Amino acid sequence: MSEQLLKQHRDAIDSIDVQILNLLNQRAQHARDIGEIKGGGIIYRPEREAQVLRRIKELNPGPLAGESVARLFREVMSECLALEKPLSIAYLGPEGTFTQLAALKHFGHAARTVACGSIDEAFRLVESRTLDYVVAPVENSTEGAIGRTLDLMVSSPLKICGEVVLRIHHHLLRKDGTQDGIRRVYAHAQALAQCHEWLNKNLPASVERVSVASNAEAARLAAEEPDCAAIAGQAAAERYNLLKLAENIEDEPNNTTRFLVLGHQDVGPTGQDKTSIIVSAPNRPGAVHYLLEPLAANGVSMTKFESRPSRAGLWDYVFFIDMEGHVQDANLAAALEDLRQRTAFVKVLGAYPLAVL
Numbered sequence: 001m002s003e004q005l006l007k008q009h010r011d012a013i014d015s016i017d018v019q020i021l022n023l024l025n026q027r028a029q030h031a032r033d034i035g036e037i038k039g040g041g042i043i044y045r046p047e048r049e050a051q052v053l054r055r056i057k058e059l060n061p062g063p064l065a066g067e068s069v070a071r072l073f074r075e076v077m078s079e080c081l082a083l084e085k086p087l088s089i090a091y092l093g094p095e096g097t098f099t100q101l102a103a104l105k106h107f108g109h110a111a112r113t114v115a116c117g118s119i120d121e122a123f124r125l126v127e128s129r130t131l132d133y134v135v136a137p138v139e140n141s142t143e144g145a146i147g148r149t150l151d152l153m154v155s156s157p158l159k160i161c162g163e164v165v166l167r168i169h170h171h172l173l174r175k176d177g178t179q180d181g182i183r184r185v186y187a188h189a190q191a192l193a194q195c196h197e198w199l200n201k202n203l204p205a206s207v208e209r210v211s212v213a214s215n216a217e218a219a220r221l222a223a224e225e226p227d228c229a230a231i232a233g234q235a236a237a238e239r240y241n242l243l244k245l246a247e248n249i250e251d252e253p254n255n256t257t258r259f260l261v262l263g264h265q266d267v268g269p270t271g272q273d274k275t276s277i278i279v280s281a282p283n284r285p286g287a288v289h290y291l292l293e294p295l296a297a298n299g300v301s302m303t304k305f306e307s308r309p310s311r312a313g314l315w316d317y318v319f320f321i322d323m324e325g326h327v328q329d330a331n332l333a334a335a336l337e338d339l340r341q342r343t344a345f346v347k348v349l350g351a352y353p354l355a356v357l
């Protein structure tokens, strides 16, 4: 190793760090000035943030990976935004859940994440403007829709202003490092379902599987009960000081959860957007086809279609539809107009940028 060469590179890094530091603070000063122009109005601008992150990925010459530079700029913007006004984000707690991870992935670490006892409570705290935004899981690639989030969106005044996509890895965790003598495994019902095959193969049938409110709650219980284990993610393992008996035990290797970010604002178009709506339909032959005709006729692509029994009538259904594009796009606006002629209930849940990170 050439000491002299090493020193040259380190000197170069020292001088670049000073430049980065100065530029970061210049950037922060602009954000602070923008905050004053906004004058107490809406600070967080999801459309602008998506554009900044996409541009950084496009301009990135390497050798750093596009994802890596986007993550760095995510944190830079998070700190800049916090200078304007720190954001508070409601999520289903306790600390260490995948939803908290999703919130931090989307808003960066300068945001204050607030653990709530239920998804309902998280929605309520944002509806009452006690907190700024809520992050809630909406679908998992293995287990499908998160019914509670969908049901809350039917009547909530909140609007979707973003989405977060998170790869989900589950681990078998315990206070001590052996698989012997486990009496019970705690996990969220979704995690139990996502690791079902693995559990059947690797744990004796006598081990009780107990579903609890969240993965982090499972980890908390396993930390208190030495003869019990938990299925949870890395963050919960760290938070509750548990050891990993087995890693990545999810049955489906591409296990992914999609979360929604909801707040009080409408979000402008970015060119790569999604629009989510709810429509009602009577349970009669051809009803779904009739509802989807306007989308096909106007060239609107559907990315999700999910049905839930309506709370209003015994055999009626509501459909959750995600479409490519923004409500302000001419073809999507025309499709919505047509749809409104065909059914009594159409609710636009929000138009928002596709997840960048």
Ligand SMILES: O=C(O)C(=O)C[C@]1(C(=O)O)C=C[C@@H](O)C=C1
Residues within 6 Å of the ligand: 031, 034, 035, 043, 044, 045, 046, 048, 049, 052, 076, 077, 078, 080, 081, 084
């Ligand atoms: O452009 C703005 O409106 C800003 O407030 C600046 C900034 C940024 O740091 O780039 C910060 C927060 C907003 O959510 C979007 C972007």
